[in-house]
Amino acid sequence: MTIIPEIQSFAQDLTEIRRDLHAHPEIGFEEKRTAAIVAAKLKEYGLDEVHEGIGVTGVVGILRGTGGAGRTIGLRADMDALPMEEQTNLPYRSQNPGAFHGCGHDGHTTMLLGAARYLAARRDFAGPAMFVFQPAEEGLGGARAMIAEKLFERFPCDEIYGLHNSPVHDLGQIAVFPGKAMAGASFFDITIRGRGSHGARPHDSRDPIVIATSLSQSLQSIVSRNVDPMLPAVLSITKFNAGSAYNVVPETAELGGTIRFFDDAVGDLIRSRMREICAGAAVMYQCEIDIDIRDVFSVLENHPAETEAMRQAAVEIVGAENVLTDPNPMMGSEDFADMLLAVPGAYCWVGHGGSVPVHNPGFVLDDAILPIGSSLLARVVERRLAV
Secondary structure, three states: OOOOHHHHHOHHHHHHHHHHHHHOOOOOOOOHHHHHHHHHHHHHHOOOEEEEEEOOOEEEEEEEOOOOOOOOEEEEEEOOOEOOOOOOOOOOOOOOOOOEOOOOHHHHHHHHHHHHHHHHHHOOOOOEEEEEEEOOOOOOOHHHHHHHOOHHHHOOOOEEEEEEEEOOOOOOOEEOOOEEEEOEEEEEEEEEEOEOEEOOOHHHOEOHHHHHHHHHHHHHHHHHHOOOOOOOEEEEEEEEEEOOOOOEEOOEEEEEEEEEEOOHHHHHHHHHHHHHHHHHHHHHHOOEEEEEEEEEEOOEEEOHHHHHHHHHHHHHHHOHHHEEOOOOOEOOOOOHHHHHHHOOEEEEEEEOOOOOOOOOOOOOOOOOHHHHHHHHHHHHHHHHOOO
8 A cells, every 4th residue: 555655644634633523523504614624724725716605515625736737627525424323432422412424424524635735735736626525415415506506617627536435345445437336316205194093993094004004015016026127226215104192093104215226217217106106005095195206316427537547546545456446336325426427537435444334323434544535536636637
């Protein structure tokens, strides 16, 4: 492994930044403290421009190399935490109830700051580097919010790159491959309005719990019976809320969940069947059923040339034996996909120690990943904007 020496020299500073961000997590579009720290650090490092408040709390930094005019290379990190409680008991654990950096975005933000610090001290490249610190990645549309506020019109960009930590891979491994890499996703909410009754007189009711249970089973059959088995897809019901007393059949029940897919036509099929099944159940059970399905994530697709560029940079940092290029698409979703629809680029995973998965209340990010990620992002810029 060949971490850039200058970045390794301030690795402890990166750890301190990351742990401070970890202790003060902020959920999507509320990253005011985080964004202020990011903006202050970028100014401290001497970036030429620092723009705040893009997509509510997003930050963009511009750094011009000394090698003359050239293309613009973008680097992106997400800043938001998850709306969940932390259960790690770390000395720097979350101080904000109901918010936890359980996906490692504190690490992504820190890695991008590390790359900015290193590149600002050297500037030995031709053309601008752009640093995009995005809010609200966790299903709230932060990338789309920045794009809607003319991110790429205000700051034209020829290529853009991003990364994610990965406890699935070993420390020092980097996985990157072209094509479809992460699933598209929709979130859904279903409200069933039946008729309540005394629990001892269920015949007086139109029991929304029975209806919701039946509906849950029917929806699960979409993937197994409507989707081509050669096309990956997932439908998961993750919320089921109904009732408040032991002796009352409730008036309503609510279901919620997500669908995942790698083919947009599959996503369209699943959404269409969900609406048809809900409409049929409403007739069958003589109740009202409302379904709200929201497109949240596009399919993330890496561009071939930019993927190769990221692979080459990764080889320089961790060695060819640690760069994994076999296609291994993940059913997780990432709204960097929307940036890749606007600008060619690539997204990779950087391994670190630990076996607890992301989005788990016990997730712990290994700080040893920080100089690796910073080195990778910096090296992408140096290679793509070589003088």
